[in-house]
Amino acid sequence: MLKRLSAAALGLGLLAGATAAQAADKSLTIAYVEWSDAVVATNVIKTVLEDKGYKVKIVPLSGAAMWQAVATGEADAMVAAWLPATHQAYFEKLKDKVVDLGPNVTGAKIGWAVPTYLTDINSIEDLKGHEDAVGAKIIGIDPGAGLMRASEKAIKDYDLKVKLVEGSDATMVGALKDAYAKKEPIVVTTWTPHWMFATWQLKYLADPKASFGGEETVNTVVRLGLDKDQPEAYAILNAFALSLDDEQKVMVWNNEAGADPAATARKWVDENKDKVAAWK
Template sequence: MLTRRSTLLGAAGLALATMVAGGPAAALEDVTIAYVEWSDAVVATNIIKTVLEQEGYNVKTVPLSAAAMWQAVASGEADAMVAAWLPATHQAYFEKLKDQVVDLGPNVTGAKIGWAVPTYVEDVNSMEDLKNKAAEFKGQVIGIDPGAGLMKASEKAIQEYDLPLKLIEGSDATMVAALKDAYNRKEPIIVTTWTPHWMHSSFDLKYLEDPKGVFGSEETVNTVVRKGLKEDDPKLYAILDNFALSLDQEQAVMLENEQPGANPAETAKKWVEANKSTVESWVP
């Protein structure tokens, strides 16, 4: 017959064995995810937020600049981000903070950055073509938020190709607004752009060839978490590690978010509901 003492010892032994085997640890209740307000990051962040909330977490999402996003995860103010563009776009942030964060690898592959023009601009196909065509574009390249990796690469491109162009700072929204206005008028325009982005589904655009490789080759969008997260909550860590979307999946949700009255949180919930098997593969 088991005594109370032997029962308690058995339970304690089982708990210890579970912990040693990598089983459940004390789970976090509150999770903070940092992100940049780019169309793709909004989609990915809202989708992972929805999934984590379904698993019982209280999730706070915090919009920041790219530099502040990396710093928030490195300092532990945020638990994770799913918007780290590597190896080129966020290279400077990664090199500075790589010892203070954990890179879980890609959640999206096939990403790309560069400059694009509408396809009706037939006489410009390469960055090199712009040297003698700047006047057609009012001497401007329409950019996004200052400090973004894409903007730093754009500044470098202007120097490398010796282009008489000025890079205009703004945001994802102001860049798209300028593109839409020019497109409707069939006017030439150069925009900083990236894939995945919904505008490639809404406008006929072409990336300009980059023979000097200033914008790098194919990139990935990675999930990066703070140090110690795996020990604090193995399940949360596993979900974030397993999280992955295809370019088509992400761009489809981005396009939905651009419809009148769309709410990114609601479109994310709709996607999660419609893709249960995918979501289940992320949750251990």
């Protein structure tokens, strides 16, 4: 996420605004990272809160800046905290300055994936000594992301001679799309939930050394004092939950030409009134 460091600084500037003033006019700021799952969850909760009369601003930041914004109160909440492993470093540093409301998505995971047509590669161990078969590289995402740190660990753990290619969610998916169309070998960093699994036939590589940890959750984290300043919003955020299927369905909608994440969130909320009602 190096390219977003300056954007993060700008985003933090945009976050500036007194918390007391927000409480008075039912305004909320939600920080998020521009990953496909976080875009869905953030826009869905924004829609629900706006339906309850809140003015909601969503601000894209790097993972580190997102956590820092909530910890300082410059943002009221985030629904994109990957725990216990991916965002562990952020959580350990700031856990006393935020409130973790627990999972809004369960069954999440991170790791490396390949197309299923690569029948001889089923485990990260299978890459050892055969790195050239996949171009001696792993297609990554934002530098500094928890998934990238775990990928660096995996490269060391399995003693692989590969390059971890930095990029973004979009560039990683673009490389996968091109390789898949040509049935070429490729290894990508990835996570669940992600729309790519609903679009292409992919498989996670087994990770016997547990470099990527186990199952994760995506949690809702809010600033200190939100329960007192905005009790209704706090209650909705506390109850907010999506299934993997729900998130991946909206991710596929967002991948359609001309899609607007705000509009797809509105569509999902309108089609799932019973689920939304449980959050209120």
